[in-house]
Amino acid sequence: MNIRSAEAAKKHPAGDKLSLHYLHAFDYLAYSYLQQAQDAKALEVVETIQGLDSPIQPHVASAYTLAAVPARYALERQQWSTAAELVPKTPSSYPWDNYPAMEAITHFANALGAARTGDKQGAEDALKRLGELKAQAEQNSAYWGKQVEIQRLSALAWHQFQQGDREQALQTMQSAADLEATTEKHPVTPGEIIPARELLADMLWEMEMYQQALDEYAIALIRSKNRFNSLYGAARSAEMAGDKDKAEQYYQMLVDVAGEGDADRLRLQQAKEFLAAK
Known part of the structure; x- marks a missing residue:
């Protein structure tokens, strides 16, 4: 359209x-x-x-x-x-x-x-x-x-x-x-060019505060649905927090949105590799 x-x-x-x-x-x-x-x-x-x-x-x-x-x-x-x-x-x-x-x-x-x-x-x-x-x-x-x-x-x-x-x-x-x-x-x-809530979650991720990062990515996704980087961040944060089921859920959402994307997008490769290993 x-x-x-x-x-x-x-x-x-x-x-x-x-x-x-x-x-x-x-x-x-x-x-x-x-x-x-x-x-x-x-x-x-x-x-x-x-x-x-x-x-x-x-x-x-x-x-x-x-x-x-x-x-x-x-x-x-x-x-x-x-x-x-x-x-x-x-x-x-x-x-x-x-x-x-x-x-x-x-x-x-x-x-x-x-x-x-x-x-x-x-x-x-x-x-x-x-x-x-x-x-x-x-x-x-x-x-x-x-x-x-x-x-x-x-x-x-x-x-x-x-x-x-x-x-x-x-x-x-x-x-x-x-x-x-x-x-x-x-x-x-x-x-937004980059949502501030997503940037907050990114910062919490960098500080290895994975559960807090996951919570903020989830909030970001309410306002900005299906954002690639928020879905990836939520999946990766859940993975690092030890919640494999939630990680799988977010990785699957990411692949549903971007599964046909360019092969050189590293974050998409990681999502597919995680799901393939389940």
């Missing part, structure tokens, strides 16, 4: 500009491909978005897609270095100054990627810019200002974690997840 939507939108431009509906469909399409581990198809969407040479209709949905699709592709696949190197305000011809919350998406990817790779200065630079964009965004929209703050807190938590302050990092990450829980999904997006 999203492919058909994009095709229809391309036939009906907004005057002399590519319709926002064309880009909007591609964000949903990229999200779907990534949850199904169809990374080659997701990459095609990224390359299509980055290769656009037509004027684009200025709109929050257009800006969101331009920033979100490359960020999703890197972050969903744990490509931290790639995320850290994404260039904000791409394409440069787009009126980004009108969409601070959308520009913030790339800086969030930069901050999280830099934090996860130990690039202290890169993380701090991106976090500073997120603070500035949060102040700009909330002037016109409390909702989008809050979304930028959730991203800033999430990236800050992982920066603190990487710098060795794990207790503070966990508190900051909990704050981000709690703040996100007070918000609703916006119609412009299929879901």
